[in-house]
Amino acid sequence: MGLIVAEGITKDYYVGVTSPREKFKKDIVAENITKDYHGGEVTVRALKEVSFEIEPGSFVSFVGPSGSGKTTLLNLIGCLDKPTDGSLTVVDTNVLQLNRKQAASFRGNHIGFIFQDFNLIPVLTVFENVEYPLLMVQNVEAGGRKKRVMSLLEAVGMEEQRDKYPDQISGGQKQRVAVARALVTNPKLVLADEPTANLDHKTAYMVIELMKRMRDEFETTFIFSTHDQKIVGEAEILYLLEDGELVSKQMKEGEVHV
Ligand code: ADP
Numbered sequence: 411m412g413l414i415v416a417e418g419i420t421k422d423y424y425v426g427v428t429s430p431r432e433k434f435k436k437d438i439v440a441e442n443i444t445k446d447y448h449g450g451e452v453t454v455r456a457l458k459e460v461s462f463e464i465e466p467g468s469f470v471s472f473v474g475p476s477g478s479g480k481t482t483l484l485n486l487i488g489c490l491d492k493p494t495d496g497s498l499t500v501v502d503t504n505v506l507q508l509n510r511k512q513a514a515s516f517r518g519n520h521i522g523f524i525f526q527d528f529n530l531i532p533v534l535t536v537f538e539n540v541e542y543p544l545l546m547v548q549n550v551e552a553g554g555r556k557k558r559v560m561s562l563l564e565a566v567g568m569e570e571q572r573d574k575y576p577d578q579i580s581g582g583q584k585q586r587v588a589v590a591r592a593l594v595t596n597p598k599l600v601l602a603d604e605p606t607a608n609l610d611h612k613t614a615y616m617v618i619e620l621m622k623r624m625r626d627e628f629e630t631t632f633i634f635s636t637h638d639q640k641i642v643g644e645a646e647i648l649y650l651l652e653d654g655e656l657v658s659k660q661m662k663e664g665e666v667h668v
């Protein structure tokens with residue numbers, strides 16, 4: 411036995427624009443999250459002591475069969491609900507302490523949502539749909555709003571359709587508008603609960619590619635859930651949920667058990 415035993419030592423040097431502090435910041439820190447739903451006499455334990463961390467700019471997927479807890483978990487991250495037990499920090503904020511009003515404001519400023527069925531507002535144009543979150547939560551004057559909306563529509567290739575209504579564009583185009591709308595407030599995180607569930611393979615793949623390109627362009631963290639085998643391989647980090655438990659974490663390079 412030597413005087414010094416060193417095992418598994420790693421030393422990283424950070425160069426370039428990212429400071430070490432920024433590098434070590436996490437977008438999400440979840441520790442032992444448990445979520446119970448109480449319905450009459452039965453209690454459903456939807457999540458069991460789930461722990462994970464997500465770094466800024468990640469492209470992450472929670473994967474698992476129906477009923478495994480994906481929606482429950484995304485709802486907790488999106489501050490739409492609170493865990494029964496455990497701790498959860500989202501963008502350096504202990505979100506369990508937020509009241510309803512604070513949670514709404516936190517969501518408006520930090521989180522974008524992409525819904526399964528696009529959820530575009532039928533009486534608003536493409537432009538107005540993307541503008542909507544800015545009117546709701548952020549106090550941006552008209553000129554600034556127009557600039558912001560148009561830059562997002564350009565980013566998703568929908569600037570020429572700006573005056574069309576949702577029923578005048580295709581499913582794939584609607585999803586592009588939904589991605590632009592999720593990003594318009596410049597959120598740190600975008601959450602998408604089974605965003606490709608109702609799409610054909612080609613459109614599903616395009617949506618995932620678009621989200622990845624937006625992650626690269628805006629450095630937004632994307633977290634989506636899916637039970638769709640076709641797109642599972644597109645995530646860079648993949649968490650597998652089974653019956654409310656996080657059973658594995660897979661990175662593009664290989665698999666790490668949690
Ligand atoms: P997934 O999105 O992976 O299909 P969910 O998070 O929707 O899974 O559901 C996880 C478990 O929690 C399931 O057993 C489901 O029936 C239950 N569950 C979800 N929402 C509720 C609720 N509001 N009340 C009672 N049980 C619920």
Ligand code: MG
Pocket residue numbers: 480481482603
């Ligand atoms: Mg679900």
